[in-house]
Amino acid sequence: MAKPKIAFYWCASCGGCEEAIIDLHEDILKVAELIDIVFWPCAMDFKTEDVKNMQDNEITVCFINGAIRTSEQEEMSKLLRKKSQLIVSFGACSQLGGIPGLANFWDRESIFASSYGGKCPSVDNPDGVVPQEVSEVPEGELYLPRFHNTVKTTDQVIDVDYYLPGCSPAPYLTMQAITTILSGDLPTKGTVLAPNKALCEVCSRNDSKPEKLSIDKINRVSLVEVDPEKCFLAQGIICMGPVTRSGCNGENDGRCIAANMPCRGCYGHPSEVHDVGAKMVAALASVVGLEDEEDMSEADVQKLLDQIVDPAGTFYRFSLAKSYFRRKIMTDSKEEK
Amino acid sequence: MKKIGVFICHCGINIKDTVDVDRLTEELADYPGVAYIENYMFMCSDPGQNHIKDAIHERKLDGVVVAACSPTLHESTFQTVLKESGLNEYQMEIANIREQCSWVHTDIEQATHKAKLIIKTAIEKLKLNESLYPVSAPVTKKALVIGGGIAGIQAALDIADAGFQVIMVEKKPSIGGHMIQLSETFPTLDCSQCILTPKMVALSKHKNIKLYVNSEVESIDGYVGNFNVKIKQEALYVDPAKCNLCDDCTEVCPVLVPSEQDEGLSWRKAIYIPFPQAIPATYTLDVENCLGLEPIACGKCREKCIAEAINYDATDTIIEEEVGAVILATGFDLYPVENIPEYGYGKYPDVITSLQFERILSATGPTGGEIYRPSDGKVPKEIVFVQCSGSRDPEHHLSYCSKICCMYTLKHAKLYKHKVHNGQPYIFYIDIRAGGKRYEEFVQQAVSEEGILYIRGKVAKIYKEGDKMIVIGMDTLSNKKIEVKADLVVLAMGIVPSEGSHDLVKRLKINTDDKGFLSEAHPKLRPVESLQAGFYLAGTSQGPRDIPDSVSQASGAAAKALILLSSDKIYHSPIIASVDEDLCSGCAICVGTCPYGARELNEVSKVVEVNEILCEGCGACISACPSGAAQQKNLTDDQIDNMIKIIASGK
Ligand SMILES: Cc1cc2nc3c(=O)[nH]c(=O)nc-3n(C[C@H](O)[C@H](O)[C@H](O)COP(=O)(O)OP(=O)(O)OC[C@H]3O[C@@H](n4cnc5c(N)ncnc54)[C@H](O)[C@@H]3O)c2cc1C
Ligand code: SF4
Ligand code: SF4
Ligand code: SF4
Numbered sequence: 001m002a003k004p005k006i007a008f009y010w011c012a013s014c015g016g017c018e019e020a021i022i023d024l025h026e027d028i029l030k031v032a033e034l035i036d037i038v039f040w041p042c043a044m045d046f047k048t049e050d051v052k053n054m055q056d057n058e059i060t061v062c063f064i065n066g067a068i069r070t071s072e073q074e075e076m077s078k079l080l081r082k083k084s085q086l087i088v089s090f091g092a093c094s095q096l097g098g099i100p101g102l103a104n105f106w107d108r109e110s111i112f113a114s115s116y117g118g119k120c121p122s123v124d125n126p127d128g129v130v131p132q133e134v135s136e137v138p139e140g141e142l143y144l145p146r147f148h149n150t151v152k153t154t155d156q157v158i159d160v161d162y163y164l165p166g167c168s169p170a171p172y173l174t175m176q177a178i179t180t181i182l183s184g185d186l187p188t189k190g191t192v193l194a195p196n197k198a199l200c201e202v203c204s205r206n207d208s209k210p211e212k213l214s215i216d217k218i219n220r221v222s223l224v225e226v227d228p229e230k231c232f233l234a235q236g237i238i239c240m241g242p243v244t245r246s247g248c249n250g251e252n253d254g255r256c257i258a259a260n261m262p263c264r265g266c267y268g269h270p271s272e273v274h275d276v277g278a279k280m281v282a283a284l285a286s287v288v289g290l291e292d293e294e295d296m297s298e299a300d301v302q303k304l305l306d307q308i309v310d311p312a313g314t315f316y317r318f319s320l321a322k323s324y325f326r327r328k329i330m331t332d333s334k335e336e337k
Numbered sequence: 338m339k340k341i342g343v344f345i346c347h348c349g350i351n352i353k354d355t356v357d358v359d360r361l362t363e364e365l366a367d368y369p370g371v372a373y374i375e376n377y378m379f380m381c382s383d384p385g386q387n388h389i390k391d392a393i394h395e396r397k398l399d400g401v402v403v404a405a406c407s408p409t410l411h412e413s414t415f416q417t418v419l420k421e422s423g424l425n426e427y428q429m430e431i432a433n434i435r436e437q438c439s440w441v442h443t444d445i446e447q448a449t450h451k452a453k454l455i456i457k458t459a460i461e462k463l464k465l466n467e468s469l470y471p472v473s474a475p476v477t478k479k480a481l482v483i484g485g486g487i488a489g490i491q492a493a494l495d496i497a498d499a500g501f502q503v504i505m506v507e508k509k510p511s512i513g514g515h516m517i518q519l520s521e522t523f524p525t526l527d528c529s530q531c532i533l534t535p536k537m538v539a540l541s542k543h544k545n546i547k548l549y550v551n552s553e554v555e556s557i558d559g560y561v562g563n564f565n566v567k568i569k570q571e572a573l574y575v576d577p578a579k580c581n582l583c584d585d586c587t588e589v590c591p592v593l594v595p596s597e598q599d600e601g602l603s604w605r606k607a608i609y610i611p612f613p614q615a616i617p618a619t620y621t622l623d624v625e626n627c628l629g630l631e632p633i634a635c636g637k638c639r640e641k642c643i644a645e646a647i648n649y650d651a652t653d654t655i656i657e658e659e660v661g662a663v664i665l666a667t668g669f670d671l672y673p674v675e676n677i678p679e680y681g682y683g684k685y686p687d688v689i690t691s692l693q694f695e696r697i698l699s700a701t702g703p704t705g706g707e708i709y710r711p712s713d714g715k716v717p718k719e720i721v722f723v724q725c726s727g728s729r730d731p732e733h734h735l736s737y738c739s740k741i742c743c744m745y746t747l748k749h750a751k752l753y754k755h756k757v758h759n760g761q762p763y764i765f766y767i768d769i770r771a772g773g774k775r776y777e778e779f780v781q782q783a784v785s786e787e788g789i790l791y792i793r794g795k796v797a798k799i800y801k802e803g804d805k806m807i808v809i810g811m812d813t814l815s816n817k818k819i820e821v822k823a824d825l826v827v828l829a830m831g832i833v834p835s836e837g838s839h840d841l842v843k844r845l846k847i848n849t850d851d852k853g854f855l856s857e858a859h860p861k862l863r864p865v866e867s868l869q870a871g872f873y874l875a876g877t878s879q880g881p882r883d884i885p886d887s888v889s890q891a892s893g894a895a896a897k898a899l900i901l902l903s904s905d906k907i908y909h910s911p912i913i914a915s916v917d918e919d920l921c922s923g924c925a926i927c928v929g930t931c932p933y934g935a936r937e938l939n940e941v942s943k944v945v946e947v948n949e950i951l952c953e954g955c956g957a958c959i960s961a962c963p964s965g966a967a968q969q970k971n972l973t974d975d976q977i978d979n980m981i982k983i984i985a986s987g988k
Contacts, residue, residue, distance in 0.1 A: 198922035198964040201943070212929030233926075242924040243963035270920055272965025274978055279963045286930045286961030 004060035004182060007039035007051075008090075009080055011073035012100040012151065013066030017091040018042045020168035021063075027175050034182060035060075039080075051079055059084040061181050063164070067093040067100045067321060068152040072145035081158040086181065088193075089154040090174075092167040092266045095192075096276075097321020099167075100151050102313060104320050104327035107149040149330065151321050163192040167266035167318065170248055192245070196270050199241035199254045199263050205231040214291035215284070218307035221261060232262040233287075238314055240265030243273060243280045266318050275324045277315035284308075339399040339428075339464055340372035342392045343456060346380035346405035348435055355439035357449040361404075364453060370460055372396055381411050386418045393422040400428035400466065402459045404452065406435040425468035427911070427971060432459035454987070458980040465976045469911035474950045476562040477661040478902050479504065483554055483841065486514020487884055488876025488891040489666035490536050495895035496664075497545035501902050504658050505540070506568055507550045508837050509597075511615035512537055514668050518598060520698035520706070522884060523748040524779035530614065530701065537616040549656065550617060553837075557663065557845055558934070560951045561871030562907040566658045572651035574622035574630075575608070579646035582610070582618060586638035586647070594626045596703075600693045602711065603703035608638050608647075612701060622647070662871050662898035665847065665855055666891065667838035669877035671830040672727035672735055680726065680828060681799045686712040687806050688799055688826045691745060698752050708756050710825045713804070716757055717824035721808045722746045723796045724766040728831030737852060739831035740881040743770045746829045747780060750789045763790045763821050765810055773883065792819060799826055832881050846932065847872065855879045865894040870909075870953070873897050912970055913952040914959060918944045920966035927958035927967055 010018060021028070022043075038059060039046050062084040068074050081087055092098040103111060114120060116130045135142045154160055164177055177193045180186070187193070200206045209231045219236040226232070232239035239262035241254060247267060249255045254263050269276045289296050289304050296304075308314065316323055345361055347353035358376040366374050373396045379385050380403055389401060401424075403415045408431040416426035434452040442448040478501055482493045485507035493503045505512070516522075517537075519529035540546055551571040558565045575586075592607035605611075607626040610619070628635035630649040639647040674682040674690055682688045687710050689697075696702040697709070710717045724746050727734040743766065750762035769791070771780045783789050796810040805822040812819045834853040842849050848856040848868045855874045858866040865873055873894035876887040901907065914935070923943035928936045935951035936958055938944075945967070959967045965974060 196920060198920075198924060200924035201922035206923060206925070209925050210929075211925070213926055214929065242922060242926055246922070270922075270964045270966075272917070272920055272968075272974060273963070274965075274974060279965070282960040283926050283963035286957065287926055290929055 003034060003036045005038040005058060006035045006178075007037070007059045007062040007080065007084065008042070009039065009062060009064045009076060010042055011064065011066030011077065011094065011154070012069035013091065013093045013098070015042070016168040017065035017093075020091070020166075020171060020174065023171045024175060025171075027171070031175075031178055031182070048076070048079075051083055054083045056082055057085050061086040061088060061178075063088045063090040064154050065090040065094050065168075067097050068148070068154065068157050069100055069103075070145035070147055074148075074152075074157050077154060077158050086161045086186075087154070087158065088177065088181075089160045089163045091169055092165060092268065092318045094154040095163045095165055095322070096268050096319040097151050097153050098266075098318050101153075101319070101321030102317070104151050105312065106328065107330055108147050112147075150327050153322050156321070161189050162187065163190075163268075165192055165194050165245060165266070165268040166248055170250070172250065173247060192268070192271070194245050194247035194267060197246055198270055199244050199246045199248075199257070199267070202246045202249075202251055202253065203231070203241060203257055204253050205229060205257065209234050212290065213287045215288045216291065216304070218288075218304070220309065226260055228260050232257075237262050238284070238308065239263050240276075240280060240315075240317075242283060243269060243276055245270055264317055268319065276319040277312070277323055280315045281311070338370055340397060341370045341400050341402060341460055341463060342373040342389070342396060342398040343371055343375075343402045343404065343460070344380050344385075344389055344392075345374070345376035345434075345456070346385070346403065347376065347378045348406060348439075349378065352405070352435050352439045352452075355442055355445055355448045356434055356452045357445060360449060361453055361456070365456060368457065368460065370464055372398060380405050381414055386414070389415070389418050390422045393419070393424060398424075400424070400430075400463045402430050402432055402456060402463055404432040404434045404456045404459070407431075407433050407437075425470075427466055427469040428463065430459040430463040430466070432456040454984055457983045461979040461983055462971075462976045465973065465979070466971045469970060471908040472911055472913070472949045473906045473908050474560070474562055476901065476904055476907050477564070477659045478502070479658070479660045480662045480664060480898050480902060481506065481554070481557075481564070481566055481658065481660040482664045482666060484508075484514070484666035484668055484837070484876070484878065485512030485540075485548075485550070486666060486668045486876060486887075487516045487533060487536075488668070488878070488887040489514070489664065490533075490540055491888045491891035492664045492666060492873075492875045492895040492898075493546055494536065494540060494543065495892050496898060496902070497540075497543045499895075499899050499903075501545065501899070503543075503546045504566070504568075504660060505546060505548045506552045506554050507548070508553055509611070510550055510621040511611050511617070512540065512548070512550065513612075513616070515692070516884060517612065517614075518600070518692060518699070519695050520700070520702070521748065521752060523744045524773070524775045526748070526751075528700075530699075534614045537614065541616045541618075548617065551621060552656075554841065555655070555844070559659075560933070561909075562661045562901060563950070564660050564663060564871065566660055566663075568656040568658065570654050570656055572624070572653050574624070574647060574649060574651050575620045576646045576648060577617055577619035579644045580619045581644050581646075582620075583644070584610075585641045585643070586620060589637040589641045591635070591637065592626050592628060594623065599696045599703045600690065602693055602696055620646075662873065662901045664873045664875055664891075664894050664898060665838075665841070665867065665878055666875040666894075667841055667855075667878040668835045669832040669838075669881070670835045672739075672833050674726070674828060674830055676734060677727060677828075679798050680723070680796070680826075681801070681806075682828065685799070685801050685806060685826075686710075687717075687801075687824065688828065691742070691749065691827055691829045694749055694827045695745075698749070698756075706756075708753060715824065717760065718757070719761045719763070719821070719823045720750075720753055720825045720827060721796075721806070721821050721823040722750060722762060722764045722827045722829060723808070724764060724829045725795075726828040726830050729767060735831045735833065735852070737831075737881070738770065740770070741883050742829040742831065743768075744773070744776060744779070744883065746827075747783050747789070749827060751783050751787055754787045754789070761788070761790065763792055763808075763823070765792050765794055765796050765808070767793070767795065773885070792821075794819060832877065834878060838878050865890055865897055871901065909950055910954060911949075912972065913949055913954040914947050914956070915968055915970055916945050916947055917966045917968065918942070920964050921945055922964055922966070924963065926963060927961045930957045930961040931955075932957060 217236045241263035244265045245267040419426045432455045482489045482505045497503045555567040555569045586608045587606040590606035593604040595601040596603045596605040608622045700706040728739040771777045793814045794810045794812045798809045808821045857864045875891035875894040921944040935948045
């Protein structure tokens with residue numbers, strides 16, 4: 001019998017997800033015997049043509065990481081969907097838009113203006129050259145992919161079968177996913193292949209939360225000395241743990257928590273949460289100033305909430321593209337939906 | 338998918354005139370899930386209900402959407418229709434297309450479109466509704482009455498007479514409230530004490546009533562039908578069982594304190610009985626003014642007491658009681674007269690409050706019922722009464738009408754005329770409000786026969802000249818400044834919720850209106866119930882009113898409490914919070930947000946549990962829960978999401 005064929009592809013991502021595959025170390029060798037890697041542009045030399053030449057559904061499972069930022073990523077995803085039996089949306093950017101998704105607070109024009117318009121200190125572009133989709137050169141025409149206004153998640157562009165969350169997905173979860181898929185005993189379509197309980201479940205600091213959690217001051221890790229044993233929320237530091245799936249570090253404290261940093265939410269939401277930011281805002285609003293609620297004026301409440309720096313970036317750090325809002329409203333609806 | 342029947346009501350013309358019900362029926366017939374749809378003139382009528390029943394049987398419906406008026410009105414009507422048809426009543430949803438649509442719009446096109454969206458949201462919600470069953474719990478067949486004024490006394494007697502135990506808690510040394518201070522009562526002019534004291538005695542002798550005076554309710558935990566009450570009783574320095582009321586102690590006590598009963602117009606001792614008919618009939622040692630509870634400091638009363646009833650070592654006690662229902666009858670206070678400095682109260686002894694005047698008129702008062710003015714004991718020949726002192730003045734004082742001042746002022750003027758025949762009473766007034774039974778006759782008789790002079794206007798200033806009080810006002814009929822020289826001025830103070838009421842509502846978290854009076858559950862249809870289940874309201878704690886109204890409201894509150902006490906079980910809506918154990922991370926964020934203490938983190942399973950009887954379904958925890966584990970039954974995030982999607986799509 002022919003070995004199952006596996007593909008890996010990357011879209012708008014930092015490369016960390018590719019590292020996460022490499023991080024499987026010798027485990028990868030165990031599966032390598034059982035599978036054929038038929039496409040992995042980051043690690044091996046394949047061409048788009050190779051994929052195009054495959055039969056439909058020839059690939060058993062394709063792991064796509066990164067968000068969809070450009071027309072090329074969109075086309076490749078669609079092509080891979082056609083050629084694959086299963087698509088696993090791999091990593092936070094693919095599942096939720098991730099950090100690239102935060103660009104949805106802007107649009108192409110403003111991004112280009114900032115990156116190529118001389119505002120970006122690390123870009124040396126005295127002539128103000130802006131990338132064009134078609135450029136005339138002596139040899140003929142050159143094409144660049146179209147840069148979309150909106151960053152999308154993989155499942156906003158193609159049908160997705162499973163998700164592996166995280167920035168980046170923990171190798172043990174990736175291994176589990178591969179073995180499960182190879183076993184043929186497939187979970188229900190749409191399953192997120194990680195524990196469904198929020199991070200507090202495994203957090204050693206959870207017991208230090210007071211019975212009535214009331215936040216009377218918002219603190220930031222950079223400005224206070226963080227008690228390494230106490231729940232971040234109980235210290236007034238915003239921790240996305242309660243709205244984020246556990247699993248980043250097995251049954252142990254979350255990876256960030258273990259490093260004495262609050263959870264930033266890369267593992268995405270448990271199944272019943274529809275919008276990460278809205279949920280966390282509602283949760284925080286419920287406990288901010290809870291103790292003195294009755295004696296607080298509107299202005300007092302406002303003052304307390306104003307202490308939250310960059311609320312959008314905090315609450316939607318990884319999930320803006322997958323949120324109810326998805327993006328900033330575009331006044332003159334330019335191109336895509 | 339559920340087979341849903343949609344029943345659109347015309348409500349006569351109330352809905353039909355603004356919403357095109359025929360078009361709705363047509364357009365919604367194909368909506369996914371709708372198995373049957375019709376419209377009818379009055380869905381709530383018997384024939385209307387039968388339409389629903391028939392359709393349920395014939396079409397084998399699983400659920401029903403009634404597009405009609407607010408669920409506060411007919412939800413239970415239609416729930417019953419479902420029950421009678423063998424369906425679970427929670428498979429019924431009301432789409433409110435009257436209050437939220439036809440009544441507030443005029444454009445038929447837009448109103449019809451909006452009604453369609455409202456009905457679709459109800460259909461979407463119903464699709465995910467579970468069948469639910471009311472939560473039940475036993476009832477403790479005992480009531481707590483807080484406040485021993487006439488309202489509390491009446492409510493306690495009614496409940497006790499019906500055969501249930503009553504615990505009464507009164508803050509002061511005796512029950513009786515303000516009514517025991519009054520002289521005679523309008524409009525019949527019967528003696529207040531004469532009609533009140535029989536009730537006080539009946540209460541003290543009632544086998545079903547336990548009375549705690551000098552006591553306050555510290556906390557009430559638990560839930561409707563099953564409250565745990567903590568009562569703090571001040572130390573009993575005088576043992577009522579031993580005290581033989583000889584009054585020897587007061588004779589030797591060297592301390593003088595202004596008498597509360599006489600509104601500061603006389604003195605009492607630091608050990609005292611507030612008034613001769615006090616219930617319970619015993620003495621109270623006022624620790625705050627006593628020289629020091631030690632034989633070295635004083636100890637005179639204990640030395641003198643042959644009954645050995647005085648014990649300086651007594652301490653405050655906390656008493657715990659379990660009750661099923663609570664009646665709040667914490668009464669009123671006068672609006673603080675210091676807030677109107679231009680009237681000179683406090684500066685001039687001959688400017689007094691209406692309650693002080695009641696004491697002067699009372700046979701048991703400081704003057705034995707003779708009318709002398711405080712400064713020099715002269716009989717006042719001219720008295721000015723200032724109505725609406727503090728009332729109906731939204732810019733400076735109370736915005737509302739205190740309701741009783743017109744009548745008691747007139748009563749004051751009359752009683753004054755009965756005692757001082759040649760005296761002249763003047764009454765400054767804004768309007769005369771005499772809406773009660775026989776009140777208008779009371780007014781007419783006084784004006785025509787008693788020679789009382791009414792001046793329509795507000796008093797701007799009161800000051801002293803010689804031994805006269807000069808009252809400056811504006812006659813709003815003639816628009817002229819007016820000046821009256823009087824021997825005595827009586828301020829008809831407005832009334833506010835009592836201080837005891839304020840403290841209590843803060844401690845017990847009871848809803849009040851913007852004026853601090855206790856809030857009723859519905860201003861018209863549930864006037865004696867509080868928004869907190871199991872709490873009932875009686876008397877002036879809920880708003881200004883006279884004695885007959887306080888008494889009838891008290892009996893109303895007692896009747897409501899009796900409905901509860903006479904049931905074996907209480908049932909509670911199942912629309913409450915739930916926790917999905919597979920999702921709850923035990924983050925415990927929700928626990929502190931529950932205003933009813935209904936959530937607890939199970940230390941073993943590390944999952945939060947809901948006490949179903951305590952949960953009022955307020956939803957606080959649900960919005961607090963960051964993981965989606967907490968959901969409101971039949972109002973889940975999924976349901977709300979689906980409903981929002983309909984509205985947001987506008988289609
Ligand atoms: C000057 C004047 C004249 C009036 N004349 C008439 C008249 O002629 N005819 C008429 O019909 N009405 C008259 N009224 C109105 C009448 O006094 C009231 O309608 C009646 O007394 C209201 O009774 P209540 O039980 O609601 O309140 P209250 O009499 O105020 O009784 C409340 C009781 O609750 C107690 N209490 C308060 N807080 C607490 C607490 N936290 N814990 C325990 N106990 C507490 C208080 O100590 C008090 O004993 C007059 C009112 C005034 C001011
Ligand atoms: S530190 Fe974060 S993850 Fe840990 S218990 Fe607190 S909120 Fe939850
Ligand atoms: S809905 Fe939640 S917060 Fe509200 S009473 Fe119930 S358990 Fe408490
Ligand atoms: S907030 Fe939600 S997840 Fe956290 S303890 Fe409460 S129910 Fe569980």
